[in-house]
Amino acid sequence: MGTWHDYLMTEGQPPEWPYPIKFGEEKELETDVLILGGGIAGCWAAISAARQGAKVTILEKGDVRRSGAGGPGCDHWCNVPGNPLSRVDPDTWAIEEMKAGGDFSNGIGIQIQCREDWDTLLEMEQIGGKIRDTDDEFVGVEGRDDATKLMISPRYSAGAGLGLPEGYGKPNFNPPETRNNMVIRIWGSTFKPALKKECLRLGVNVMDRVMATGLLNEDGRQGNRIVGATGINVRTGEFVIVKAKATIISAGGSGNMWFMDMEHGGYSSMYPRNDSSDGTAMAWRAGAKLTMMESSSPYRIATGLKHKWYTGGGDASYENIPMVDSKGTRLPYATQGWEDGGAMFSDGAKMRAGVKSGEYVLPFYADFAGTDPKEANATWNLMLNEESTTKIMVKTMTEGGFDYKRDQIMNYSLMEFQGSQQYREPGRGGLMTDWDLKTNLDGLYAAGTATFQPGDHSYAAATGRYAGRKAAAYARSTEAGKVCREQIDREKARVLAPTTRKGGIEWKELHNGLSRAMQYFAGEFKSEATLDLALEEIGRIEKYAVPQLYALDPHKLMRCLEDLSLIEHAKIMLRAMKERKLSSPALGLERVDYPEADPEELKNYLVLRQEDGEVKFERVPIRYWGNMKEEYEARNGDYTGVWKPEK
Numbered sequence: 001m002g003t004w005h006d007y008l009m010t011e012g013q014p015p016e017w018p019y020p021i022k023f024g025e026e027k028e029l030e031t032d033v034l035i036l037g038g039g040i041a042g043c044w045a046a047i048s049a050a051r052q053g054a055k056v057t058i059l060e061k062g063d064v065r066r067s068g069a070g071g072p073g074c075d076h077w078c079n080v081p082g083n084p085l086s087r088v089d090p091d092t093w094a095i096e097e098m099k100a101g102g103d104f105s106n107g108i109g110i111q112i113q114c115r116e117d118w119d120t121l122l123e124m125e126q127i128g129g130k131i132r133d134t135d136d137e138f139v140g141v142e143g144r145d146d147a148t149k150l151m152i153s154p155r156y157s158a159g160a161g162l163g164l165p166e167g168y169g170k171p172n173f174n175p176p177e178t179r180n181n182m183v184i185r186i187w188g189s190t191f192k193p194a195l196k197k198e199c200l201r202l203g204v205n206v207m208d209r210v211m212a213t214g215l216l217n218e219d220g221r222q223g224n225r226i227v228g229a230t231g232i233n234v235r236t237g238e239f240v241i242v243k244a245k246a247t248i249i250s251a252g253g254s255g256n257m258w259f260m261d262m263e264h265g266g267y268s269s270m271y272p273r274n275d276s277s278d279g280t281a282m283a284w285r286a287g288a289k290l291t292m293m294e295s296s297s298p299y300r301i302a303t304g305l306k307h308k309w310y311t312g313g314g315d316a317s318y319e320n321i322p323m324v325d326s327k328g329t330r331l332p333y334a335t336q337g338w339e340d341g342g343a344m345f346s347d348g349a350k351m352r353a354g355v356k357s358g359e360y361v362l363p364f365y366a367d368f369a370g371t372d373p374k375e376a377n378a379t380w381n382l383m384l385n386e387e388s389t390t391k392i393m394v395k396t397m398t399e400g401g402f403d404y405k406r407d408q409i410m411n412y413s414l415m416e417f418q419g420s421q422q423y424r425e426p427g428r429g430g431l432m433t434d435w436d437l438k439t440n441l442d443g444l445y446a447a448g449t450a451t452f453q454p455g456d457h458s459y460a461a462a463t464g465r466y467a468g469r470k471a472a473a474y475a476r477s478t479e480a481g482k483v484c485r486e487q488i489d490r491e492k493a494r495v496l497a498p499t500t501r502k503g504g505i506e507w508k509e510l511h512n513g514l515s516r517a518m519q520y521f522a523g524e525f526k527s528e529a530t531l532d533l534a535l536e537e538i539g540r541i542e543k544y545a546v547p548q549l550y551a552l553d554p555h556k557l558m559r560c561l562e563d564l565s566l567i568e569h570a571k572i573m574l575r576a577m578k579e580r581k582l583s584s585p586a587l588g589l590e591r592v593d594y595p596e597a598d599p600e601e602l603k604n605y606l607v608l609r610q611e612d613g614e615v616k617f618e619r620v621p622i623r624y625w626g627n628m629k630e631e632y633e634a635r636n637g638d639y640t641g642v643w644k645p646e647k
């Protein structure tokens with residue numbers, strides 16, 4: 001058919017909405033464990049809870065088969081020190097990783113990841129995910145182990161875990177004897193379909209295209225136990241009420257708060273738009289504790305606003321491909337990573353100086369042609385093909401004639417590690433949890449990106465699997481709580497409000513207004529005055545724009561509700577930024593009116609929640625989780641390791 005324009009020219013009018021509209025109608029159901037968001041963490045939570053015998057329901061805004069940041073794929077399974085080739089001990093490595101994350105890392109999540117990641121990966125294999133080079137496509141490639149056929153990522157060296165000095169995360173091949181062998185290259189595009197299949201096989205009630213909108217507190221009172229949630233079917237508009245003994249928030253993070261890019265369809269081209277603050281907003285309204293909400297950082301990769309295709313130059317999926325300038329001069333790998341305390345650094349400035357002085361001549365290229373073809377093949381056909389949406393680029397470029405044995409790809413990433421400072425992401429804030437991944441609210445758990453200072457795909461998988469286990473145990477130990485009809489009615493009215501209007505302000509316009517406010521007043525530099533301006537501007541948006549927000553169909557209603565979540569999330573962040581009267585690279589907070597930080601204040605997480613609608617702050621000491629090995633072991637004596645498939 002071609003473009004939308006072509007369609008209208010041929011058909012004369014837009015197509016009818018293809019699903020029955022059921023605004024106002026309700027569906028009610030009960031479950032033991034309710035999972036909000038069927039991404040990586042959510043699927044693993046569902047599988048492990050179902051394996052514990054719990055009745056499980058997932059509400060997923062998209063289709064679990066491909067939804068979320070990990071839906072299209074993944075090429076690195078990180079932090080898997082329990083694998084048979086690993087040269088580091090899981091508990092030692094967990095401490096290394098926790099320290100590498102700086103003062104404000106998440107020791108609980110990292111410990112779970114380091115202890116259970118390998119088991120999770122083996123279960124992934126059991127259910128149909130591809131984790132080894134079983135077809136012998138990459139024999140002879142650096143890091144491939146012929147006995148196990150695992151593809152170790154050769155760029156990671158062990159650092160202190162092996163008694164070696166630094167080196168963790170440095171790009172390119174490290175000599176085999178210094179490798180830690182605890183990052184495995186995998187075929188991640190096979191994972192999400194396998195997870196959905198396993199959920200269905202286990203009898204999980206997978207409710208695709210249902211957006212969770214609000215948590216239900218016992219008796220409707222903020223701060224009370226969580227007894228279920230509400231949702232909206234984003235195709236029919238039907239309102240869904242789920243009563244649950246335990247609920248897990250696994251709705252990802254928020255990739256779009258500072259970002260509304262019309263060139264890219266209104267989205268960040270890195271994060272799925274679906275991950276738009278809903279989990280944070282729901283938890284906040286219910287009275288859950290959030291932390292690190294003052295932190296933000298510039299987009300690092302794949303915004304589509306930089307001169308590069310995905311990342312590159314020795315980083316992530318491009319890790320083995322050297323960079324050259326236009327004269328063919330090999331460029332040094334720019335060191336990119338995290339400083340002690342969590343600030344990001346790169347040698348981009350040196351590169352820029354080299355360009356100015358004429359030492360390096362633009363354009364720069366990722367030199368596939370100059371790489372050993374075996375390694376280039378592994379990068380092109382395994383890593384970039386599996387990594388994510390990069391699969392589409394590999395396919396398109398291959399069809400267009402790109403040959404990894406002969407060609408290069410233009411790539412300026414060595415100069416552009418960090419993006420423009422006003423395009424930021426709220427990455428590190430999230431739900432505060434205990435060792436059960438339980439929040440301060442009974443019955444409410446968190447996993448994956450929904451937790452504070454989260455890790456990546458395998459972190460989401462391992463924490464999801466763990467939260468599912470703990471939530472199922474809680475559900476076994478309790479009776480269902482009482483939902484409150486008044487709270488349901490309030491939520492229903494909030495959710496359906498945009499459908500009561502036929503015109504006014506569309507979701508994109510509202511999102512654009514919010515992003516602009518964040519870019520201007522909560523960009524790189526912040527002060528009491530700019531943060532107040534941001535809150536004032538958002539207050540105006542709420543007063544004048546929100547009451548005009550309209551949705552003509554259930555899909556646009558979903559986008560409207562996401563905007564409302566983004567607004568809530570933005571306000572929480574701004575309040576936290578105001579409360580933290582300091583500047584700290586570790587927190588990604590630069591307040592020009594408070595350039596220094598009281599060292600005592602930096603020894604604490606700033607935690608906030610609502611009580612009877614009022615914002616309450618508290619300080620919780622960093623490293624509040626205690627001795628990671630001991631605390632983990634004290635609570636997981638009953639952990640049985642890898643699931644034994646039924647005969």
Ligand SMILES: Cc1cc2nc3c(=O)[nH]c(=O)nc-3n(C[C@H](O)[C@H](O)[C@H](O)COP(=O)(O)OP(=O)(O)OC[C@H]3O[C@@H](n4cnc5c(N)ncnc54)[C@H](O)[C@@H]3O)c2cc1C
Pocket residue numbers: 036037038039040041042059060061062067068069070071073074075076077078210211212213250251252253270271272274275276278279302387388389447448449450455456457458460
């Ligand atoms: C382009 C890209 C490449 C990446 N590559 C790698 C890699 O190679 N290795 C690696 O380790 N990590 C990688 N990551 C990171 C990894 O994908 C994420 O860390 C992981 O997916 C996080 O899992 P999650 O379950 O927390 O969130 P997600 O997988 O994003 O899942 C969240 C889910 O919640 C759903 N949802 C959101 N709101 C609602 C709502 N209100 N109601 C119902 N459902 C909702 C979403 O649709 C989504 O399915 C990559 C990420 C991106 C974006």
